[in-house]
Amino acid sequence: MSAPAPTVSSPSQSLAGGRLIWEITCNVVLSLLFLQFAMEQGRAVTADFRLSTLLLLAKVSTDVVFYLIRRLPKETSFSLYDWLVGIAGTYAIVFFRPDTTGHDLLVGQALQFAGLGLQVLAMLSLNRSIGMVPANRGIQTGGLYRWIRHPLYCSYVVAFLGYVINHPSAYNIGVYAVAVALWVLRLRAEERFLLQDPAYREFAARIRWRLVPGVF
Numbered sequence: 001m002s003a004p005a006p007t008v009s010s011p012s013q014s015l016a017g018g019r020l021i022w023e024i025t026c027n028v029v030l031s032l033l034f035l036q037f038a039m040e041q042g043r044a045v046t047a048d049f050r051l052s053t054l055l056l057l058a059k060v061s062t063d064v065v066f067y068l069i070r071r072l073p074k075e076t077s078f079s080l081y082d083w084l085v086g087i088a089g090t091y092a093i094v095f096f097r098p099d100t101t102g103h104d105l106l107v108g109q110a111l112q113f114a115g116l117g118l119q120v121l122a123m124l125s126l127n128r129s130i131g132m133v134p135a136n137r138g139i140q141t142g143g144l145y146r147w148i149r150h151p152l153y154c155s156y157v158v159a160f161l162g163y164v165i166n167h168p169s170a171y172n173i174g175v176y177a178v179a180v181a182l183w184v185l186r187l188r189a190e191e192r193f194l195l196q197d198p199a200y201r202e203f204a205a206r207i208r209w210r211l212v213p214g215v216f
Contacts, residue, residue: 026132027068030091034064037094044098052104052166055112059119059159060093066123066130077134082189086133089182095175096160099167108165115159118144122151134193139200149191149203149210153183157211187211 041057044050067090077083123130125143130152144151157180164176187210194200210216 026087030064030067033091033094034060041098044100048098048100050098050104050166051109052112052163053098055109055116055159056096056163059112059116062116062119062123063093066126067132074138075136076131077189077193079134079189079193082134082193085182085185085189086131089179089186090132092175092179092182093156093160096163096167096172097169099169099172102166102168104166108162111162111165112159113162115155115157115162118151118155118158122155125151134190136194136197139194139197139203141203145203145207147207147209148213149207150187153187154211156183184211 037060038057041053041060044053045057122144125145126140131137148154160176160179164172191200191204191210195204
């Protein structure tokens with residue numbers, strides 16, 4: 001009797017396995033960072049209840065939930081730069097800290113509510129096609145994507161601006177400035193990768209604004 005032929009994994013199978021391991025690793029790291037963030041924000045809410053702190057916790061919690069249930073991509077960028085910008089831009093949001101010396105302003109709360117609403121609508125428009133590094137999970141053109149190419153990043157800019165208005169420490173202002181820069185670099189990296197897809201090229205030609213309608 002001849003020995004059974006050895007099973008050889010195809011390159012596509014190995015690549016799919018590597019993507020799955022990467023996604024699981026990112027989920028574990030994100031969950032651990034979020035746990036520490038949630039504990040700190042939760043203590044702040046308990047010690048000195050402020051709506052802005054609760055809204056920040058809700059915003060980041062929504063982010064984490066959608067990241068944990070995201071779908072696997074069809075294609076992923078293998079650029080080290082894209083990965084560094086993507087990871088840093090994703091994790092930047094957990095570094096905001098409550099400022100106990102101030103008080104909430106109506107304009108700050110309004111921006112936080114608006115950002116949270118935009119985020120939920122953007123996530124629903126994405127339909128689980130969210131990721132940390134540039135990847136093609138299918139080109140989304142419905143929902144908020146009919147008006148702007150990166151509505152999720154727009155929601156970040158709006159919501160965290162509201163939080164910084166309510167918690168205007170030098171530390172939070174610095175985190176916000178770095179985060180916005182990372183989001184811009186991140187969306188540029190995503191577009192460089194996605195423009196390889198004819199469907200995205202058509203979408204980008206049709207939808208002019210990337211981040212803020214009428215501005216950028």
